[in-house]
Amino acid sequence: xxxxxxxxxxxxxxxxxxxxxxxxxxxxxxxxxxxxxxxxxxxxxxxxxxxxxxxxxxxxxxxxxxxxxxxxxxxxxxxxxxxxxxxxxxxxxxxxxxxxxxxxxxxxxxxxxxxxxxxxxxxxxxxxxxxxxxxxxxxxxxxxxxxxxxxxxxxxxxxxxxxxxxxxxxxxxxxxxxxxxxxxxxxxxxxxxxxxxxxxxxxxxxxxxxxxxxxxxxxxxxxxxxxxx
Numbered sequence: 459x460x461x462x463x464x465x466x467x468x469x470x471x472x473x474x475x476x477x478x479x480x481x482x483x484x485x486x487x488x489x490x491x492x493x494x495x496x497x498x499x500x501x502x503x504x505x506x507x508x509x510x511x512x513x514x515x516x517x518x519x520x521x522x523x524x525x526x527x528x529x530x531x532x533x534x535x536x537x538x539x540x541x542x543x544x545x546x547x548x549x550x551x552x553x554x555x556x557x558x559x560x561x562x563x564x565x566x567x568x569x570x571x572x573x574x575x576x577x578x579x580x581x582x583x584x585x586x587x588x589x590x591x592x593x594x595x596x597x598x599x600x601x602x603x604x605x606x607x608x609x610x611x612x613x614x615x616x617x618x619x620x621x622x623x624x625x626x627x628x629x630x631x632x633x634x635x636x637x638x639x640x641x642x643x644x645x646x647x648x649x650x651x652x653x654x655x656x657x658x659x660x661x662x663x664x665x666x667x668x669x670x671x672x673x674x675x676x677x678x679x680x681x682x683x684x685x686x687x
Contacts, residue, residue, distance in 0.1 A: 461681030462559055463616035466607060466639070468506075469565040471626035471647040474575050476544050477505050478648035483536045484509065493522055501649035506627025508566050508593075508600050509533070537571065546579035547647060549670035554584055556674040562588035564610040564623075566600045566630075569593070588613065602629040604637035611637070622677060631661040640664055642676055 471477035481500035488495050493516055504512045509532050513524045554561070562585065565572055569591040576582040576589065590613070592599055592606035599605040611621050623634035626644045634641045643658030643666035655666040667676060 461620065461683075462622050462677065463620040464611060464614050464622075465557060465559055465561040465677065466564050466610050466621060466623045466634075467561060468623070468625045468627070468630050469563050469572060469575070470567055471505060471649060472624055472644050473547055473550055473563070473581060474544050474579055475547055475647050476540055476575060477501060477626070479539050479543055480509075480536055481505070481649055483539060484512065484532060487528055487532055487535075488516065488524075491522070491524055491528060493520055493524075498651060502651045502653075505649055506566065506601060506625075506629035510597075511600070537574070540571065540575055541578065544575050544578055546581065547670060549646075550581070551584075553670040553673050557677065559677075560588075560614050560616075561585070562590065562610050562613070564590050564592070564606045566592050566606070601627075602632035602636070604633045607634050607637035607639055611639075622680065624673065625658070625663070628657055628661040631658060631663055635662040640680065642667060642673065642680070644668070644670075646670065 467473055481497045485495050485497045485500045510529060513528060517524055572589055572591055573582065590606060590610050592601060595605050595609060607623060608618065611618050618638040621639045623639050623641045624644055625631045625634060625641055626647060631641050631643065641663045643655065643663030645654045645666055646668045658666050664680065665676060667673060
């Protein structure tokens with residue numbers, strides 16, 4: 459594992475199984491607002507995007523004015539459900555115990571939500587204080603922009619080229635690749651869909667895993683490959 463300075467984890471859909479809950483809340487709100495969309499389509503099209511950017515994208519596509527109240531309504535409904543229901547992804551804690559390189563979280567979720575979810579599943583103290591929200595950098599600096607990944611690397615003095623990112627979304631992979639980082643895709647959360655692995659590969663993931671138990675071995679293999687070239 460000497461080939462990497464830092465391992466960066468996305469949070470939603472990688473460490474905690476939250477994307478499916480978000481898709482359920484958001485699909486219902488959009489359908490009620492006049493834009494029928496299934497939970498599955500929400501996950502496939504919009505996983506990794508902020509709710510604000512999802513609404514902007516749909517407004518552009520469908521020319522449907524979506525009420526600004528949907529922003530606050532979604533936040534309140536989603537926070538309530540996450541606080542009650544969110545669970546850690548299977549195998550995460552054991553996987554983290556096997557990684558011997560520095561690691562951190564770089565997420566599009568707010569600091570408040572990250573704190574709540576990670577505390578609930580027992581991961582906050584594993585990562586703290588290295589838990590970074592793109593929203594803290596500014597409203598226009600969320601993934602798929604590379605800003606949060608570069609911010610995370612800077613905290614460790616890590617070379618982006620020697621940084622590995624674990625992501626479950628096309629948008630997250632786009633941001634990591636734009637930051638000059640290598641990426642492993644993950645499809646083991648509940649919001650996965652049949653073409654998920656293919657889409658992550660097309661977005662720039664070097665390999666895709668569906669179980670967290672695979673990750674330590676993949677990190678070692680990718681590091682050895684890097685050192686050999």
